[in-house]
Amino acid sequence: MKAIKKNYGWIIVAILALLPMLVIINMFNVDLSNGFSLSLIEGKGADGKTTLEMLYHISGEFAIRWMTAVLTLTPVFILFGVMNLFVRQAMGIATAVWSFLHFIIFIWAEGFLETFTQINYVAGFVAILILIPLFFTSNRKSMKYLKSNWKKLQRYAYAAIFLSLLHVAILNKTWLIYAIVVGVGFIIRIPFIKNKLIERRKKLKS
Template identity: 70%
Template sequence: MAFIKKNYGWIIVTILAIMPMFILSAMVKIDTTNGFVFTLVENGGKEGMSTLEMLYHITGEFSIRWMTAVLTCTPFFILFGIHNLFVRQAMGIATAVWSLLHFVIFIWAEGFSETFTQFNYIAGFIAVLILIPLLFTSNRKWMKKLKRTWKKLQSLAYLAIILSLLHVAILEKTWMVYAIIIGIGFFIRIPVIKEKIIALRTKQVKL
């Protein structure tokens, strides 16, 4: 119980990140007769999409959602005073895992060489490369080992989200929703705005 109480935020994020995986698993068959051979379920897609297109769409959607969630952690703290660094780390891990899965499916569908044929593909590829070191250093061990450098490394997440938005913006219009949320978050981070919000929140708590 003590472990759950201490790590409940991490556990909740992990469960939320894993749950959509069950949707993906229903679209893939694994043949173990001749090793592990992955095949797609026929007509597994919706809205006129093939199964592979649906897999690609779902993984991309969840990767950008988790990335947006990570960048709203600091504004959330400014607004409500609730801060949990390890929950943010869990969200970062979810972002990297879903992004890598999205990239793997893209390679499966189009081939690795296709990555360099369009600007939006290149932007997405660079974002994934940035997320890889963030994935492996999002833990207490690396925080202690890297110390101040850890925060500088994690700040690369901002570049990754910009590249991801460019990647999504060229493909579809839903990027506007994420851009607005992130934009509001950066507005709240402005020192003058941030100080006023914290001062107002602190005053209300005292009352």
């Protein structure tokens, strides 16, 4: 019970991150009769989308949602004084997992070389490259080993979100809400505004 209580944030994030996977799993047919083969089940899309288009949509949407959520944690701390660093790490891992899944689906369907045929694909690919070291250092051992450099490394997440927003904007997807949320978050981070908000929060608590 103590372990559950201590890691409840991780558990909640893990459940929320894994639930959409159940939808994705149902879009595949696994054949073990002659080794192992994986194929898409047609007709699993919605709103006129093919199954493949639906896979792109679900994996990409959840990748950008988790990434946006991670970047809202600092503004939430500034406004309300609430922060759980290890929950943030869990959300960062969820971001990376969904982003990797999105990229793997793309490579599986289109091939790796297709990555370099359009600007939006290249932007998404560079974002993936940035997320790789962030993913593998999202743990307590890395924090202790890298010390102050850990925070410097994690700041590259800002570049990843910018490239991800560019990626979805060029594809004409529903990206504006994420851009607004991230933009407001960066405004709150401006030192003058940040200090004023923290000062006001402390006054309200006293």
